[in-house]
Amino acid sequence: MTNPTANPTANPTTNPMTAPRTSRQARADALRNRRLLLGAAADVFAEYGTEASVTQIAQRAGIGKGTVFRHFPTKEDLLAAIVGELLDALVDTGVALSDADDPEAALLAFMTAGVELQVKDRAFCEVVGRPSLRHPDVQAGIERLCEVAETLTDRARRQGTVRQDITGRDIVLLVGGVHQTAAPAMDADPELWRRYLGLVFDGIRAVTAAPLAHPAPDHMRLG
Amino acid sequence: MTNPTANPTANPTTNPMTAPRTSRQARADALRNRRLLLGAAADVFAEYGTEASVTQIAQRAGIGKGTVFRHFPTKEDLLAAIVGELLDALVDTGVALSDADDPEAALLAFMTAGVELQVKDRAFCEVVGRPSLRHPDVQAGIERLCEVAETLTDRARRQGTVRQDITGRDIVLLVGGVHQTAAPAMDADPELWRRYLGLVFDGIRAVTAAPLAHPAPDHMRLG
């Protein structure tokens, strides 16, 4: 959906990654600036989080601030495009793990990849970890993430290596939670999240434990 | 330390909760406004988080913005006073649980109280969950929290109901992490954190699991 090489016939008003106009070909300088913008935005959002200013992104890209708003009507649209790509990449990782030999190891690898992405990218973990950004692209990406997580979880459940009462949504939420658990102490130990991922995964593997008293979530946002 | 009824001979420059002047008695209106301010700040920070504006707090208290800065030189000092009180209350809860009959249940009750506080108070969980606010009062409060958590953990460890490689700092970090895990879906289910507290506690109780590969944190902030 947010793949920059996607079908150019897609609706340009809902997909700013494709050609912005349907009639004429996009101009060469416009495409060049768009690439510069997306690269700079990815870097700056990753390093400074969602509160990075548009001015800062424009400077990093070497373009004017007005050009940013020409390509994306609001800052949130730009942010959603960046985070959407990251979500897509993580979904792809999950899909690739869906037919691995060891379902338990595959689920752990998926969670590891998720936490690593959050560690690397401040904006990603801020957007995924809070119900603030209601952008449809992001919502859809998270939904796809839950689906692939459910696939991975289901295989491990059938194998009997993880408890029966864990869902794909649990996994997605726990990936965010593991990162947040370690976050306050990550300056002192950048790999601390591995400790809590191990602990949480022991909880996920506790097949002999009593079922969790509280039911699983059925949807992740809105009320 | 941040108890409003604490010893009035404490250094007023480091403890804004006590009388602001050593020589004369504080004026009646000043004390009244201070109480209004602290109450309003607690409410507004709890509801809107650390980004609540000083103007908003002053309006809720029914006082002028200048009066806020008369009592606390910066917004961060006010925030630290509020959060410090909450930390003290949680430490007291932990101390009260330190001689309970069932160490395992006591540790779980402590964690439950911690998550409940985070659910109720946005500012509290923002300050505890991020290494941003370096205010000494807050740092000291977190340190005391880790100590009482270590006491509770140690009793449960000796009893053999929790794994040997869990520390008090782990517990404090996990309390924050459990809340953050459920946070994205708490609009739909405000009690969802109970599910993940149960799951994490199963991990903590996994006495037969292999020891965690990554070592425990030895300090929580700075680098």
Place this chain on the structure above:
DNA sequence: AACAAACCGGACCGGTCGGTCAGGTTCAAC
């Protein structure tokens, strides 16, 4: 009652933010 110190409050300051727009520039079609 009279006084001075303490206190109050909101206009004000400098700074930052997301977003707009007029005017100059560049590209591509012919």
Place this chain on the structure above:
DNA sequence: GTTGAACCTGACCGACCGGTCCGGTTTGTT
């Protein structure tokens, strides 16, 4: 080469922030 639409830019706008300041008010004391 000419032309005009698409594009680029950075000065600018209004809103909001934390924090300051001083004229006016309140308070406790004498």
